[in-house]
Amino acid sequence: MVTYMKAMQLVFAVFLAAGILSSCNEVSGKELNIREYAFNDSGLQVITHWINEKAGTMSVLYGNAAAMEYHASDTGKHAAGESYTLATYKQQDNTRWYGSKINGELQQLETVSLEPRPENAGTGYRISYENRRQASGATADTTGRVQTILDAKVSLFPYYKRSTPVDNKGFALVELFTSEGCSSCPPADKLLEKLQQDNASQPVYVIAYHVDYWDHQGWKDRFSDRAYTERQRSYADWLRVESIYTPQAVVNGASEYVGSDETRIVKAVTSEVNKAADNTLTLTGQQQDRQLTVNYELTGQTRNKTLFLALVQKHAATQVMAGENEGRALTHVQVVRQLLPVEVKPSGHATISLPADYTKDGWELIGFLQHTGTGRITAATRLN
Amino acid sequence: MMKWSTLKIITGLVATAVVAVTAVSLSNEVVANPPVTGEIKVPQEVKQLLERACYDCHSNETNIRWYDKLPIASAIVSRDVQEGRKHFNFSTWDSLSANEQKSLLWEMYNMANAGRMPLPAYTAIHPQSKVSAADLTVLKNYLNTTIVSAINDTAKVQAAAKQRMQQVQQPQPGNLRVYYNGIQHMPDYHSWQVMSTTSRFDNGSMRIMYANAIAMEAIKRKEIHPFPDGAIIAKLVWEKLEDGEGNVRPGKFINIQYMVRDAQQFKDTDGWGYARFDGPALKPYGTATEPSKCASCHKAAATTGFVFDLPTKN
Numbered sequence: 001m002v003t004y005m006k007a008m009q010l011v012f013a014v015f016l017a018a019g020i021l022s023s024c025n026e027v028s029g030k031e032l033n034i035r036e037y038a039f040n041d042s043g044l045q046v047i048t049h050w051i052n053e054k055a056g057t058m059s060v061l062y063g064n065a066a067a068m069e070y071h072a073s074d075t076g077k078h079a080a081g082e083s084y085t086l087a088t089y090k091q092q093d094n095t096r097w098y099g100s101k102i103n104g105e106l107q108q109l110e111t112v113s114l115e116p117r118p119e120n121a122g123t124g125y126r127i128s129y130e131n132r133r134q135a136s137g138a139t140a141d142t143t144g145r146v147q148t149i150l151d152a153k154v155s156l157f158p159y160y161k162r163s164t165p166v167d168n169k170g171f172a173l174v175e176l177f178t179s180e181g182c183s184s185c186p187p188a189d190k191l192l193e194k195l196q197q198d199n200a201s202q203p204v205y206v207i208a209y210h211v212d213y214w215d216h217q218g219w220k221d222r223f224s225d226r227a228y229t230e231r232q233r234s235y236a237d238w239l240r241v242e243s244i245y246t247p248q249a250v251v252n253g254a255s256e257y258v259g260s261d262e263t264r265i266v267k268a269v270t271s272e273v274n275k276a277a278d279n280t281l282t283l284t285g286q287q288q289d290r291q292l293t294v295n296y297e298l299t300g301q302t303r304n305k306t307l308f309l310a311l312v313q314k315h316a317a318t319q320v321m322a323g324e325n326e327g328r329a330l331t332h333v334q335v336v337r338q339l340l341p342v343e344v345k346p347s348g349h350a351t352i353s354l355p356a357d358y359t360k361d362g363w364e365l366i367g368f369l370q371h372t373g374t375g376r377i378t379a380a381t382r383l384n
Numbered sequence: 385m386m387k388w389s390t391l392k393i394i395t396g397l398v399a400t401a402v403v404a405v406t407a408v409s410l411s412n413e414v415v416a417n418p419p420v421t422g423e424i425k426v427p428q429e430v431k432q433l434l435e436r437a438c439y440d441c442h443s444n445e446t447n448i449r450w451y452d453k454l455p456i457a458s459a460i461v462s463r464d465v466q467e468g469r470k471h472f473n474f475s476t477w478d479s480l481s482a483n484e485q486k487s488l489l490w491e492m493y494n495m496a497n498a499g500r501m502p503l504p505a506y507t508a509i510h511p512q513s514k515v516s517a518a519d520l521t522v523l524k525n526y527l528n529t530t531i532v533s534a535i536n537d538t539a540k541v542q543a544a545a546k547q548r549m550q551q552v553q554q555p556q557p558g559n560l561r562v563y564y565n566g567i568q569h570m571p572d573y574h575s576w577q578v579m580s581t582t583s584r585f586d587n588g589s590m591r592i593m594y595a596n597a598i599a600m601e602a603i604k605r606k607e608i609h610p611f612p613d614g615a616i617i618a619k620l621v622w623e624k625l626e627d628g629e630g631n632v633r634p635g636k637f638i639n640i641q642y643m644v645r646d647a648q649q650f651k652d653t654d655g656w657g658y659a660r661f662d663g664p665a666l667k668p669y670g671t672a673t674e675p676s677k678c679a680s681c682h683k684a685a686a687t688t689g690f691v692f693d694l695p696t697k698n
Contacts, residue, residue, distance in 0.1 A: 034606050034688075035695040041577055049592055051583045054630035058581050060592070091583065096685045096692050098497060098524065099490045099586025103695060155622060156547055156637040158666055160574035 038106035039087050043278070043301030047071055047084070048155040051091065058103050059088040061152050064301075065276050068162065071154040080254070081275045082114045083376075084149045112149050113374045115254045128373030171203035172272040173368050173380040176259050177232045177248045180221040181214030183324035188247030188259030193333045195269065202273055205366050205380050207310050207334045211246060219323030223316065223335050231339070238375030253370055253377040279305070279379035283367050290354045294383060296367060297347040304373055310366045311338040311352060337363075344369070414458045415465045418444045422478025424485075430526045434474060437502050437513045438492070441468030444475035451509070464503065471680065483587075486530060490586040491681055493523045498684035527586070534588050535626045544625065544635035551664050563659035564672040567644050572596075573618040579603065580693045583624075583632065590634055593693045594618045599645070608689035610655055615645040617691060637664055643691065653679035654690055 044062035051058045063071065066081040092104035111128045127146055176192050178185045192206050209228035210221045232244045239256050247259025251268040259265075279300035286293050294309060316332040342350045352365075368380035420443070424434070440446050441464050452461045472480070472488050480488070495501035496515045507514045534540060561569045576594040583590050595603060599615035602608050619641040622634035639662045647655040658678035660669040670677075679690075688694040 033697040034603060034608075035697055037604060045574055046578060046592060048634060049581050049590070050634075051590060051624075051632035052630055053626075053632060058583060060578055060581060089581070092698055094582060094693065095696070095698055096498070096688060097494050099494070099527070099584060100692070101583040101585070102693060103581050104698070155634045156544070156551060156664065157574065157620070158637060158640050158661070158664055159569070159571055161571040 035104070039109060040303055041085075041087070041301075043299075044085060046155070048152050050152075056091045057088050057107060058091050058101075059086055061086050061149065064278050072162070078114055078150060080114050080271070083278070084112045086110045086112075086149055110145060110149065111371075111373055112146050113254075113371075113376055115376075169203060170273045170275040170277055171205070171252075171380050172199075172269040173252055173366075173377050174204070174206045174265065174269065175250045175253075176206070176208040177211050177228070177244070177246055177250075178208050178259065179211055179214035179224065179246050180318055180320055180325060180330055181217050181219040181323040182246045184260070185247045186325070186328070186330055188249065189330070189332055191260055191262055191265065192249075193331075194262075195265070196333060199269070203380070204269055204273065205368075205382060207312055207336050207366055208332060209336050209339075211244075213244075214246070214323070217323050219320055219325065222318070223332070223337070227339060228336065235375060252380075253375040277379055279369050281307070281367055281369055281379035281381045283365070283381055283383040285365065285383050287354070287360070290358075292352045292354055292365070293349055294352065294365065294367070295347070295349045296342070298344065298369065298379070299346075300378070302344045302346070302369070305344055305369050305371050305378065307342040307344050307367060307369050309338075309340045309342060309350060309352065310336050310368075311340075311354075311358075312364050312366055313337050313357075314362055314364060414448050414452055414461050415446055417446055418475075420444050420475040422476055424474045424477035427526060429522055433515075433519050433522055437496075437515050437519070439474060440510070440513070441465050441502075441506070442472055442474055444469070444473065449510075460505075464506065471677070487587060489523075489530070490527060493520070493527055495681070495684050496520060496523070500684050531585055532588065533626070534624055535628045537625070540623055540625055540635050543623070547636050547664060561661050561666040561668060563642075563661070563668050563675075565650070565657050565659065565675050567642055567657050567659035569640065569661055569666050570616070570618065570642070573620075573640070576600070576616075576618065579617065580695045582693055588624050589621050589638060590624050590632060591622070591693070592620045594620075603694065608691070608694070610647065611645045611689045611691070613646050613648075617643040619643075619693070639663070639669065640666065650675075652676070654682070656682070656690055658682075 041060075041062055044064060045068050047061045047063045047067065049058065049060045062085045064081075064083040066079065067084055070078060070082055087109055088107045089103035090105045090107055091101045094100040094102040108129060113128075127142055174192065174195060176188055178188055189208065192208055195204065196206050209231060210223035210225070211229045211232055212221070212224040212226050213229055215221060215224055229244070232248065235241065235248075235250055235253070235256065236244050238253065239250070241256060248256055249259040249261075249265055250256045251265065252272045254272075255268050257264050257268070279298055279302065282297040284295045292311075296307060298307070313335045314333065316335050318330050318332070320326060320328050320330055337355060338352065340350060340352060342348070365383040366380065367383065368377050370377050423443075424431070426434070434442075435445075446465050448461070451457060477485065492501065497520055502510075502513050502515065560571070573594050573596075576596050577600050579593040579595040579600070581590070581592050594617070596614075596616040596618075598612055599617055602612050602615055621638040621641070623636040623638055625633045625635040627633075639660055641661075642657075642659040644650070644657040644659070645655060646657060650657040653675050656679065658675040660674065660678075661667060662669050682690040682692070685692040685694075688696065
């Protein structure tokens with residue numbers, strides 16, 4: 001009887017075995033808890049990564065094309081245009097392999113951008129944080145964090161093809177903050193016109209915002225808008241300028257100058273044009289009655305960036321009757337009449353209502369992509 | 385009552401017939417047991433566990449029961465033992481390098497923990513070989529004693545420095561390396577997205593996993609059963625450098641490994657082609673049988689499409 005039982009057990013087992021073997025690659029319907037991707041790193045490349053066992057974190061340091069260039073050239077000198085992003089994750093057990101720990105929840109993103117700082121002939125930096133948990137002692141020391149990021153050594157990587165965003169030609173966007181009510185402003189308006197003429201064949205774009213804080217000094221600038229003053233305040237934060245003033249020129253959202261300082265502005269424009277851009281922006285559009293539909297296409301990393309569409313009146317003239325410029329006939333170029341922020345997707349469209357005085361030849365549309373954390377402008381173009 | 389006894393008689397007759405037929409067709413020798421040349425040396429408690437759960441297929445001391453000699457069964461047993469010994473053999477354990485031994489022990493634990501080993505079909509007939517939670521703890525505790533701290537290991541620091549020097553001096557390999565299954569080193573990997581990073585305390589390495597656009601899209605959509613053809617995952621492995629303050633940085637570059645999805649081309653390895661290139665010179669690792677070894681271990685990650693390092697919520 002024991003033999004009989006054994007035989008039955010065996011027959012059963014053989015069937016069982018056949019069933020198991022044939023279903024070896026099937027997966028039970030168990031719900032998979034794949035983690036959502038909190039950080040899209042497309043357009044950036046890895047420089048190195050590290051683990052902090054005490055904090056229980058793991059970090060990946062990325063660079064843009066200029067940062068990768070720095071690490072490849074080994075000159076030891078950082079240069080403006082480099083941008084670094086450090087993504088720090090909580091470390092957790094890898095449930096599929098005892099002996100392995102894997103990145104868990106994204107804890108914070110730190111971005112360091114190196115900016116030209118002509119006043120001390122060196123390079124300044126800006127750091128911005130995202131996804132940051134409660135400020136901890138470790139990250140409160142901004143200078144220390146920046147140093148850690150800038151001093152990191154590139155890992156030993158096997159042969160790889162260098163990405164070539166170098167094809168993305170450099171550009172310069174000069175944004176002038178001005179007012180008809182300020183006596184120092186007309187020379188800046190003249191310089192803006194000169195910059196445009198001298199760089200007609202270059203990807204150099206100039207625009208002028210008329211701020212509203214001079215409107216109470218006797219003369220109301222008809223092109224002024226509170227929104228442009230707010231934009232200038234944002235630059236005060238991004239560029240660490242204590243107060244806002246006119247005329248002020250900002251080049252690619254990265255450096256600021258007295259709007260009539262030709263030498264330094266030209267130098268900054270030249271430097272930006274010769275630098276690779278992080279993004280490319282292409283604009284096409286159709287006008288129907290008083291509506292302009294703008295289609296855009298973007299390449300490169302677009303995380304935390306906003307696309308701005310500036311509707312610009314190419315020329316304007318005003319006879320000023322009061323205030324600091326009383327009695328002067330002022331001419332303006334590239335007056336921003338509307339500034340529309342657009343939520344960024346790889347491609348999309350936006351619609352702009354055209355004002356009553358719009359003419360096809362007298363106006364134009366300039367678009368630019370700006371990082372919301374640092375203010376840096378990473379692409380600019382005009383609608384042809 | 386009547387019905388019951390008839391059934392019993394018929395079953396009895398059939399069983400007797402089965403026993404009679406099978407008894408005369410038992411195989412005399414299912415597998416041979418070659419000599420034990422260099423057996424594994426581990427604490428007694430661990431040894432007993434291995435003997436009970438693994439030795440039938442992974443040693444030269446296979447214990448063949450009478451029912452293992454039955455037709456069909458004998459063929460399965462013979463195949464399993466041959467495969468098992470080929471993968472690793474506790475009786476010739478000494479012939480493996482210390483690193484190979486170590487990584488096999490961690491693999492054993494993880495395969496058992498995932499319920500992949502011992503083979504479920506084997507434990508169904510040999511219930512005494514089942515690995516319990518307590519057995520897993522015994523093995524885990526033993527593994528934990530083998531973890532070596534690498535804090536301020538100057539040899540490792542120098543190895544990294546030396547590699548850096550050589551990499552600077554030597555141009556990159558002109559010809560792309562090709563693995564036994566046709567997989568090529570892909571210099572585009574550096575532009576792919578980072579899928580995950582891992583810290584390995586079993587072997588003192590740290591890794592970055594990159595996913596190409598197809599793999600990344602599948603992961604984002606959570607459509608990985610199976611991964612679509614064309615999905616590629618690259619894994620870069622570095623030696624850990626630890627400073628004693630808890631800071632761990634990558635040292636020497638060890639290897640780059642690939643998983644390439646093509647359900648048809650790689651159907652023998654669950655639809656994934658595996659490749660590994662060692663050192664900055666990207667020397668193809670091992671022999672032509674390597675991809676099947678990779679695949680057998682990756683079965684432990686079947687729930688995540690055979691990919692171990694997919695970030696999941698625990």
